[in-house]
Amino acid sequence: MVLFKPIKTSRASEDVFVQLKTSILSGTFKSGSKLPSERELTEMFEVSRGVIREAIRMLELSGFLSIRQGHGGGAYVTDLTLSHVSNAFLDLFQTNTLSMAEVAQVRMFIEPEVARLAAINFTPAHAQQIDEAEAREHGTYQSLTDQIACLTTVHKVLANICGNQFFEAIVRSMLKITAEMVQKVVPDPYALHGPGEHIQLIKAVKAGDGPKAEAEMHRHLKDFMISMVKLEKEYRQQMKAQP
Ligand SMILES: [Zn+2]
Incomplete structure:
Protein backbone atom coordinates (compact mmCIF):
# COMPACT_ATOMS: atom_id res chain seq x y z
CA MET A 1 0.00 0.00 0.00
CA THR A 78 -6.01 12.29 19.12
CA ASP A 79 -9.73 12.80 19.14
CA LEU A 80 -10.12 16.11 17.32
CA THR A 81 -12.62 18.19 19.24
CA LEU A 82 -13.61 21.81 19.41
CA SER A 83 -11.57 22.15 22.60
CA HIS A 84 -8.65 22.65 20.21
CA VAL A 85 -10.13 26.03 19.42
CA SER A 86 -10.57 26.92 23.09
CA ASN A 87 -6.96 26.12 23.90
CA ALA A 88 -5.65 28.03 20.91
CA PHE A 89 -7.42 31.23 22.01
CA LEU A 90 -6.17 30.80 25.58
CA ASP A 91 -2.60 30.56 24.24
CA LEU A 92 -3.13 33.79 22.30
CA PHE A 93 -4.44 35.55 25.40
CA GLN A 94 -1.61 34.31 27.63
CA THR A 95 0.99 35.53 25.17
CA ASN A 96 -0.74 38.93 25.07
CA THR A 97 -1.61 38.56 21.39
CA LEU A 98 -5.28 38.91 22.34
CA SER A 99 -6.31 41.55 24.87
CA MET A 100 -9.13 41.29 27.40
CA ALA A 101 -10.80 44.25 25.70
CA GLU A 102 -10.99 42.19 22.51
CA VAL A 103 -12.24 39.13 24.38
CA ALA A 104 -14.86 41.26 26.17
CA GLN A 105 -16.07 42.78 22.91
CA VAL A 106 -16.57 39.33 21.36
CA ARG A 107 -18.21 37.98 24.50
CA MET A 108 -20.66 40.88 24.64
CA PHE A 109 -21.48 40.28 21.00
CA ILE A 110 -21.82 36.49 21.02
CA GLU A 111 -23.24 35.51 24.40
CA PRO A 112 -26.48 37.53 24.20
CA GLU A 113 -27.09 35.84 20.82
CA VAL A 114 -26.28 32.46 22.37
CA ALA A 115 -28.83 33.19 25.13
CA ARG A 116 -31.44 34.20 22.52
CA LEU A 117 -30.88 30.98 20.56
CA ALA A 118 -30.95 28.92 23.77
CA ALA A 119 -34.35 30.43 24.63
CA ILE A 120 -35.68 29.60 21.16
CA ASN A 121 -34.31 26.04 21.30
CA PHE A 122 -35.29 25.42 24.90
CA THR A 123 -37.45 22.34 25.48
CA PRO A 124 -38.58 20.78 28.81
CA ALA A 125 -35.83 18.19 28.25
CA HIS A 126 -33.25 20.94 28.96
CA ALA A 127 -34.84 21.97 32.26
CA GLN A 128 -32.94 19.54 34.46
CA GLN A 129 -29.60 20.44 32.93
CA ILE A 130 -30.14 24.15 33.46
CA ASP A 131 -31.59 23.77 36.98
CA GLU A 132 -28.63 21.63 38.04
CA ALA A 133 -26.25 24.24 36.66
CA GLU A 134 -28.00 26.95 38.67
CA ALA A 135 -28.00 24.81 41.83
CA ARG A 136 -24.25 24.17 41.49
CA GLU A 137 -23.61 27.87 42.05
CA HIS A 138 -24.99 27.70 45.58
CA GLY A 139 -23.07 24.63 46.74
CA THR A 140 -19.78 24.43 48.59
CA TYR A 141 -16.63 24.71 46.53
CA GLN A 142 -13.62 22.42 46.75
CA SER A 143 -11.19 25.02 45.41
CA LEU A 144 -10.99 28.28 43.53
CA THR A 145 -10.95 26.33 40.25
CA ASP A 146 -14.08 24.48 41.35
CA GLN A 147 -15.72 27.75 42.38
CA ILE A 148 -15.10 29.29 38.97
CA ALA A 149 -16.38 26.12 37.27
CA CYS A 150 -19.57 26.17 39.36
CA LEU A 151 -20.25 29.84 38.67
CA THR A 152 -19.80 29.46 34.91
CA THR A 153 -21.74 26.23 34.29
CA VAL A 154 -24.89 28.12 33.26
CA HIS A 155 -22.94 29.84 30.46
CA LYS A 156 -21.69 26.46 29.21
CA VAL A 157 -25.14 24.89 29.36
CA LEU A 158 -26.71 27.77 27.39
CA ALA A 159 -23.94 27.52 24.79
CA ASN A 160 -24.75 23.83 24.49
CA ILE A 161 -28.52 24.40 24.21
CA CYS A 162 -28.03 27.13 21.58
CA GLY A 163 -27.41 24.38 19.06
CA ASN A 164 -24.35 25.81 17.31
CA GLN A 165 -21.13 23.95 18.14
CA PHE A 166 -18.97 26.76 16.84
CA PHE A 167 -20.65 29.25 19.19
CA GLU A 168 -20.20 26.73 21.99
CA ALA A 169 -16.46 26.43 21.28
CA ILE A 170 -16.06 30.21 21.22
CA VAL A 171 -17.99 30.64 24.48
CA ARG A 172 -15.92 27.93 26.13
CA SER A 173 -12.70 29.54 24.95
CA MET A 174 -13.76 32.90 26.35
CA LEU A 175 -14.73 31.30 29.66
CA LYS A 176 -11.29 29.68 29.81
CA ILE A 177 -9.64 33.05 29.29
CA THR A 178 -11.79 34.70 31.95
CA ALA A 179 -11.09 31.84 34.39
CA GLU A 180 -7.36 32.17 33.74
CA MET A 181 -7.47 35.83 34.70
CA VAL A 182 -9.65 35.38 37.77
CA GLN A 183 -7.39 32.58 38.99
CA LYS A 184 -4.24 34.65 38.64
CA VAL A 185 -5.53 38.00 39.85
CA VAL A 186 -8.59 37.72 42.07
CA PRO A 187 -8.44 35.60 45.20
CA ASP A 188 -12.21 35.95 45.67
CA PRO A 189 -14.24 35.57 42.47
CA TYR A 190 -17.35 36.67 44.42
CA ALA A 191 -15.99 40.18 43.95
CA LEU A 192 -16.85 39.80 40.27
CA HIS A 193 -19.70 37.34 39.96
CA GLY A 194 -21.55 35.70 42.83
CA PRO A 195 -24.05 32.82 42.86
CA GLY A 196 -27.61 33.42 41.72
CA GLU A 197 -26.76 36.07 39.14
CA HIS A 198 -28.23 34.06 36.29
CA ILE A 199 -31.73 33.65 37.73
CA GLN A 200 -33.45 36.27 35.52
CA LEU A 201 -31.57 35.00 32.49
CA ILE A 202 -32.61 31.41 33.18
CA LYS A 203 -36.22 32.50 33.66
CA ALA A 204 -36.25 34.14 30.23
CA VAL A 205 -34.63 31.10 28.57
CA LYS A 206 -37.10 28.71 30.21
CA ALA A 207 -39.98 30.91 29.08
CA GLY A 208 -38.67 30.65 25.52
CA ASP A 209 -38.40 34.45 25.41
CA GLY A 210 -35.51 35.09 23.01
CA PRO A 211 -35.35 38.93 23.19
CA LYS A 212 -35.61 38.88 27.01
CA ALA A 213 -32.86 36.24 27.29
CA GLU A 214 -30.66 38.29 24.99
CA ALA A 215 -31.22 41.45 27.06
CA GLU A 216 -30.65 39.63 30.36
CA MET A 217 -27.35 38.17 29.17
CA HIS A 218 -26.23 41.58 27.98
CA ARG A 219 -27.13 43.16 31.33
CA HIS A 220 -25.40 40.33 33.19
CA LEU A 221 -22.15 40.61 31.24
CA LYS A 222 -21.82 44.38 30.98
CA ASP A 223 -20.40 45.27 34.38
CA PHE A 224 -18.55 41.99 34.66
CA MET A 225 -16.63 42.51 31.44
CA ILE A 226 -15.76 46.10 32.42
CA SER A 227 -14.21 44.73 35.64
CA MET A 228 -12.31 42.11 33.65
CA VAL A 229 -10.86 44.68 31.27
CA LYS A 230 -9.74 46.78 34.27
CA LEU A 231 -8.03 43.74 35.79
CA GLU A 232 -5.95 42.93 32.75
CA LYS A 233 -3.11 45.28 33.66
CA GLU A 234 -2.63 43.48 36.95
CA TYR A 235 -2.76 40.13 35.18
CA ARG A 236 -0.05 41.12 32.69
CA GLN A 237 2.17 42.33 35.54
CA GLN A 238 1.72 39.03 37.37
CA MET A 239 2.47 37.07 34.20
CA LYS A 240 5.69 39.05 33.81
CA ALA A 241 6.71 38.48 37.41
CA GLN A 242 5.66 34.83 37.57
CA PRO A 243 4.84 33.27 34.22
ZN1 LIG B 1 -22.37 34.57 34.50
Whole structure:
Protein backbone atom coordinates (compact mmCIF):
# COMPACT_ATOMS: atom_id res chain seq x y z
CA MET A 1 0.00 0.00 0.00
CA VAL A 2 1.50 3.33 -1.05
CA LEU A 3 0.43 5.95 1.47
CA PHE A 4 2.95 8.73 0.99
CA LYS A 5 5.07 10.31 -1.71
CA PRO A 6 8.88 10.36 -1.28
CA ILE A 7 10.16 13.77 -0.14
CA LYS A 8 12.56 15.67 -2.37
CA THR A 9 12.52 19.22 -0.98
CA SER A 10 14.63 20.86 1.68
CA ARG A 11 11.62 21.45 3.92
CA ALA A 12 11.32 17.72 4.36
CA SER A 13 9.85 17.71 7.88
CA GLU A 14 7.20 20.24 6.90
CA ASP A 15 6.21 18.14 3.89
CA VAL A 16 5.99 15.03 6.04
CA PHE A 17 3.92 17.02 8.54
CA VAL A 18 1.48 18.15 5.83
CA GLN A 19 1.07 14.65 4.36
CA LEU A 20 0.52 13.06 7.76
CA LYS A 21 -1.90 15.80 8.78
CA THR A 22 -3.84 15.36 5.53
CA SER A 23 -4.05 11.62 6.08
CA ILE A 24 -5.41 12.24 9.61
CA LEU A 25 -7.95 14.80 8.40
CA SER A 26 -9.09 12.56 5.55
CA GLY A 27 -9.60 9.69 7.98
CA THR A 28 -6.82 7.39 6.69
CA PHE A 29 -5.66 7.42 10.30
CA LYS A 30 -8.69 7.64 12.56
CA SER A 31 -8.74 9.04 16.09
CA GLY A 32 -7.36 6.53 18.58
CA SER A 33 -5.34 4.68 15.94
CA LYS A 34 -1.58 4.36 16.01
CA LEU A 35 0.65 5.82 13.32
CA PRO A 36 3.20 3.53 11.66
CA SER A 37 6.46 3.34 13.63
CA GLU A 38 9.29 5.81 13.15
CA ARG A 39 11.22 3.16 11.20
CA GLU A 40 8.28 2.41 8.92
CA LEU A 41 7.64 6.09 8.26
CA THR A 42 11.32 6.60 7.50
CA GLU A 43 11.04 3.94 4.77
CA MET A 44 7.71 5.20 3.40
CA PHE A 45 8.82 8.82 3.09
CA GLU A 46 12.44 7.98 2.21
CA VAL A 47 13.78 10.51 4.70
CA SER A 48 15.96 10.34 7.82
CA ARG A 49 14.65 9.50 11.27
CA GLY A 50 15.35 13.06 12.39
CA VAL A 51 12.94 14.40 9.75
CA ILE A 52 10.20 11.99 10.88
CA ARG A 53 10.77 12.90 14.54
CA GLU A 54 10.49 16.60 13.75
CA ALA A 55 7.25 16.08 11.81
CA ILE A 56 5.79 13.95 14.63
CA ARG A 57 6.73 16.64 17.12
CA MET A 58 4.97 19.29 15.00
CA LEU A 59 1.85 17.12 14.86
CA GLU A 60 1.99 16.60 18.61
CA LEU A 61 2.30 20.35 19.23
CA SER A 62 -0.65 21.10 16.97
CA GLY A 63 -2.77 18.61 18.90
CA PHE A 64 -3.14 15.91 16.24
CA LEU A 65 -1.06 13.27 17.99
CA SER A 66 -0.32 12.21 21.50
CA ILE A 67 2.78 10.21 22.28
CA ARG A 68 2.41 7.20 24.55
CA GLN A 69 5.44 5.64 26.20
CA GLY A 70 6.13 2.03 27.18
CA HIS A 71 4.57 -1.19 25.93
CA GLY A 72 2.21 -0.49 23.01
CA GLY A 73 3.54 3.06 22.95
CA GLY A 74 3.88 5.26 19.89
CA ALA A 75 2.19 8.18 18.18
CA TYR A 76 -1.60 8.00 18.51
CA VAL A 77 -4.13 10.13 16.64
CA THR A 78 -6.01 12.29 19.12
CA ASP A 79 -9.73 12.80 19.14
CA LEU A 80 -10.12 16.11 17.32
CA THR A 81 -12.62 18.19 19.24
CA LEU A 82 -13.61 21.81 19.41
CA SER A 83 -11.57 22.15 22.60
CA HIS A 84 -8.65 22.65 20.21
CA VAL A 85 -10.13 26.03 19.42
CA SER A 86 -10.57 26.92 23.09
CA ASN A 87 -6.96 26.12 23.90
CA ALA A 88 -5.65 28.03 20.91
CA PHE A 89 -7.42 31.23 22.01
CA LEU A 90 -6.17 30.80 25.58
CA ASP A 91 -2.60 30.56 24.24
CA LEU A 92 -3.13 33.79 22.30
CA PHE A 93 -4.44 35.55 25.40
CA GLN A 94 -1.61 34.31 27.63
CA THR A 95 0.99 35.53 25.17
CA ASN A 96 -0.74 38.93 25.07
CA THR A 97 -1.61 38.56 21.39
CA LEU A 98 -5.28 38.91 22.34
CA SER A 99 -6.31 41.55 24.87
CA MET A 100 -9.13 41.29 27.40
CA ALA A 101 -10.80 44.25 25.70
CA GLU A 102 -10.99 42.19 22.51
CA VAL A 103 -12.24 39.13 24.38
CA ALA A 104 -14.86 41.26 26.17
CA GLN A 105 -16.07 42.78 22.91
CA VAL A 106 -16.57 39.33 21.36
CA ARG A 107 -18.21 37.98 24.50
CA MET A 108 -20.66 40.88 24.64
CA PHE A 109 -21.48 40.28 21.00
CA ILE A 110 -21.82 36.49 21.02
CA GLU A 111 -23.24 35.51 24.40
CA PRO A 112 -26.48 37.53 24.20
CA GLU A 113 -27.09 35.84 20.82
CA VAL A 114 -26.28 32.46 22.37
CA ALA A 115 -28.83 33.19 25.13
CA ARG A 116 -31.44 34.20 22.52
CA LEU A 117 -30.88 30.98 20.56
CA ALA A 118 -30.95 28.92 23.77
CA ALA A 119 -34.35 30.43 24.63
CA ILE A 120 -35.68 29.60 21.16
CA ASN A 121 -34.31 26.04 21.30
CA PHE A 122 -35.29 25.42 24.90
CA THR A 123 -37.45 22.34 25.48
CA PRO A 124 -38.58 20.78 28.81
CA ALA A 125 -35.83 18.19 28.25
CA HIS A 126 -33.25 20.94 28.96
CA ALA A 127 -34.84 21.97 32.26
CA GLN A 128 -32.94 19.54 34.46
CA GLN A 129 -29.60 20.44 32.93
CA ILE A 130 -30.14 24.15 33.46
CA ASP A 131 -31.59 23.77 36.98
CA GLU A 132 -28.63 21.63 38.04
CA ALA A 133 -26.25 24.24 36.66
CA GLU A 134 -28.00 26.95 38.67
CA ALA A 135 -28.00 24.81 41.83
CA ARG A 136 -24.25 24.17 41.49
CA GLU A 137 -23.61 27.87 42.05
CA HIS A 138 -24.99 27.70 45.58
CA GLY A 139 -23.07 24.63 46.74
CA THR A 140 -19.78 24.43 48.59
CA TYR A 141 -16.63 24.71 46.53
CA GLN A 142 -13.62 22.42 46.75
CA SER A 143 -11.19 25.02 45.41
CA LEU A 144 -10.99 28.28 43.53
CA THR A 145 -10.95 26.33 40.25
CA ASP A 146 -14.08 24.48 41.35
CA GLN A 147 -15.72 27.75 42.38
CA ILE A 148 -15.10 29.29 38.97
CA ALA A 149 -16.38 26.12 37.27
CA CYS A 150 -19.57 26.17 39.36
CA LEU A 151 -20.25 29.84 38.67
CA THR A 152 -19.80 29.46 34.91
CA THR A 153 -21.74 26.23 34.29
CA VAL A 154 -24.89 28.12 33.26
CA HIS A 155 -22.94 29.84 30.46
CA LYS A 156 -21.69 26.46 29.21
CA VAL A 157 -25.14 24.89 29.36
CA LEU A 158 -26.71 27.77 27.39
CA ALA A 159 -23.94 27.52 24.79
CA ASN A 160 -24.75 23.83 24.49
CA ILE A 161 -28.52 24.40 24.21
CA CYS A 162 -28.03 27.13 21.58
CA GLY A 163 -27.41 24.38 19.06
CA ASN A 164 -24.35 25.81 17.31
CA GLN A 165 -21.13 23.95 18.14
CA PHE A 166 -18.97 26.76 16.84
CA PHE A 167 -20.65 29.25 19.19
CA GLU A 168 -20.20 26.73 21.99
CA ALA A 169 -16.46 26.43 21.28
CA ILE A 170 -16.06 30.21 21.22
CA VAL A 171 -17.99 30.64 24.48
CA ARG A 172 -15.92 27.93 26.13
CA SER A 173 -12.70 29.54 24.95
CA MET A 174 -13.76 32.90 26.35
CA LEU A 175 -14.73 31.30 29.66
CA LYS A 176 -11.29 29.68 29.81
CA ILE A 177 -9.64 33.05 29.29
CA THR A 178 -11.79 34.70 31.95
CA ALA A 179 -11.09 31.84 34.39
CA GLU A 180 -7.36 32.17 33.74
CA MET A 181 -7.47 35.83 34.70
CA VAL A 182 -9.65 35.38 37.77
CA GLN A 183 -7.39 32.58 38.99
CA LYS A 184 -4.24 34.65 38.64
CA VAL A 185 -5.53 38.00 39.85
CA VAL A 186 -8.59 37.72 42.07
CA PRO A 187 -8.44 35.60 45.20
CA ASP A 188 -12.21 35.95 45.67
CA PRO A 189 -14.24 35.57 42.47
CA TYR A 190 -17.35 36.67 44.42
CA ALA A 191 -15.99 40.18 43.95
CA LEU A 192 -16.85 39.80 40.27
CA HIS A 193 -19.70 37.34 39.96
CA GLY A 194 -21.55 35.70 42.83
CA PRO A 195 -24.05 32.82 42.86
CA GLY A 196 -27.61 33.42 41.72
CA GLU A 197 -26.76 36.07 39.14
CA HIS A 198 -28.23 34.06 36.29
CA ILE A 199 -31.73 33.65 37.73
CA GLN A 200 -33.45 36.27 35.52
CA LEU A 201 -31.57 35.00 32.49
CA ILE A 202 -32.61 31.41 33.18
CA LYS A 203 -36.22 32.50 33.66
CA ALA A 204 -36.25 34.14 30.23
CA VAL A 205 -34.63 31.10 28.57
CA LYS A 206 -37.10 28.71 30.21
CA ALA A 207 -39.98 30.91 29.08
CA GLY A 208 -38.67 30.65 25.52
CA ASP A 209 -38.40 34.45 25.41
CA GLY A 210 -35.51 35.09 23.01
CA PRO A 211 -35.35 38.93 23.19
CA LYS A 212 -35.61 38.88 27.01
CA ALA A 213 -32.86 36.24 27.29
CA GLU A 214 -30.66 38.29 24.99
CA ALA A 215 -31.22 41.45 27.06
CA GLU A 216 -30.65 39.63 30.36
CA MET A 217 -27.35 38.17 29.17
CA HIS A 218 -26.23 41.58 27.98
CA ARG A 219 -27.13 43.16 31.33
CA HIS A 220 -25.40 40.33 33.19
CA LEU A 221 -22.15 40.61 31.24
CA LYS A 222 -21.82 44.38 30.98
CA ASP A 223 -20.40 45.27 34.38
CA PHE A 224 -18.55 41.99 34.66
CA MET A 225 -16.63 42.51 31.44
CA ILE A 226 -15.76 46.10 32.42
CA SER A 227 -14.21 44.73 35.64
CA MET A 228 -12.31 42.11 33.65
CA VAL A 229 -10.86 44.68 31.27
CA LYS A 230 -9.74 46.78 34.27
CA LEU A 231 -8.03 43.74 35.79
CA GLU A 232 -5.95 42.93 32.75
CA LYS A 233 -3.11 45.28 33.66
CA GLU A 234 -2.63 43.48 36.95
CA TYR A 235 -2.76 40.13 35.18
CA ARG A 236 -0.05 41.12 32.69
CA GLN A 237 2.17 42.33 35.54
CA GLN A 238 1.72 39.03 37.37
CA MET A 239 2.47 37.07 34.20
CA LYS A 240 5.69 39.05 33.81
CA ALA A 241 6.71 38.48 37.41
CA GLN A 242 5.66 34.83 37.57
CA PRO A 243 4.84 33.27 34.22
ZN1 LIG B 1 -22.37 34.57 34.50
